Amino acid sequence: MGIRKHKSVKESFTTMTELVLPNDTNTLNNLMGGRLMHWLDIVSAITAQKHSNRIVVTASVDNISFKQGIKLGNVITMEAQVTRAFNTSMEVHVNVWAEDIPSGTKMKSNEAFLTFVALDQDGKPVDVPEAIPETDEENSLYEGALRRRQLRLVLAGRMKPHEAKELKSIFNLEEQLPE
Numbered sequence: 001m002g003i004r005k006h007k008s009v010k011e012s013f014t015t016m017t018e019l020v021l022p023n024d025t026n027t028l029n030n031l032m033g034g035r036l037m038h039w040l041d042i043v044s045a046i047t048a049q050k051h052s053n054r055i056v057v058t059a060s061v062d063n064i065s066f067k068q069g070i071k072l073g074n075v076i077t078m079e080a081q082v083t084r085a086f087n088t089s090m091e092v093h094v095n096v097w098a099e100d101i102p103s104g105t106k107m108k109s110n111e112a113f114l115t116f117v118a119l120d121q122d123g124k125p126v127d128v129p130e131a132i133p134e135t136d137e138e139n140s141l142y143e144g145a146l147r148r149r150q151l152r153l154v155l156a157g158r159m160k161p162h163e164a165k166e167l168k169s170i171f172n173l174e175e176q177l178p179e
C-alpha cells in the first residue's frame with residue numbers, strides 16, 4: 001500500500017507508561033527532568049513515525065515546565081498525538097500524568113510540543129500526509145499549530161519576524177516588527 005495523503009490524528013495516537021525507579025531520580029527522589037525528556041522524545045517520535053510511515057528525527061522541542069516534582073514510585077503516563085503536519089515536518093503534542101497508585105492520586109504534570117521531520121532512505125526530508133483533526137481538542141491544537149511553528153522558526157533563526165504573519169496577528173505587531 002502506498003503512502004496516504006491524509007490521515008486522521010487519532011490513527012497515530014500513542015500512549016507510553018513508565019514506572020519511576022531509583023535510577024531515574026535525583027537525590028530528592030524526584031524524577032530527573034532529562035529522563036522525562038527522553039521518554040517524551042521516544043513517545044513523540046513513535047507517534048510521528050506512525051503518522052508518516054517514515055523514520056523521523058527530532059527537529060526541535062518547545063519549552064517544558066516542571067511545576068511539581070514527580071516522585072519515586074509514581075507511574076508516568078504519556079499520551080502523544082500529531083497536532084498538524086506541514087510539508088516534511090509534524091508537530092506532536094504530549095500530555096504527561098503522574099500517578100501515585102497507593103494513594104489513588106493522579107496529576108497532570110507536564111505537556112510539551114515537539115517537532116519531527118520525516119526522512120527518506122537517503123536521509124533527506126520527505127513530505128508527510130496531512131493530519132486531519134476530528135474532535136474539538138484536536139481542532140484547537142491544529143488551529144494553534146501554525147503560530148507555534150512560526151514562533152519556533154523565528155526563534156531558531158529560520159524565519160524572519162516579518163514573515164510570521166500568524167504571530168503578527170495575535171500580538172498585533174504590525175507596527176513593531178521591522179519588514
Ligand SMILES: CC(=O)SCCNC(=O)CCNC(=O)[C@H](O)C(C)(C)COP(=O)(O)OP(=O)(O)OC[C@H]1O[C@@H](n2cnc3c(N)ncnc32)[C@H](O)[C@@H]1OP(=O)(O)O
Pocket residue numbers: 041045056057058059060086087088089090115117125152153156158
Ligand atoms: C528521535 C531523535 O531523537 S532523532 C536525533 C535528534 N535529531 C537529529 O539528529 C536531527 C538533526 N537535524 C537534521 O537532521 C536537520 O536539521 C533536519 C532534518 C531536522 C532539517 O534539515 P534541513 O536541511 O534544515 O531541512 P529543511 O530546511 O528542508 O527543513 C525541513 C523541515 O524541518 C523543519 N525544521 C528545521 N529546523 C527546525 C526547527 N528548529 N524547529 C522546527 N522545525 C524545523 C523545517 O521547517 C521544514 O519543515 P517543513 O518541510 O514542514 O516546512
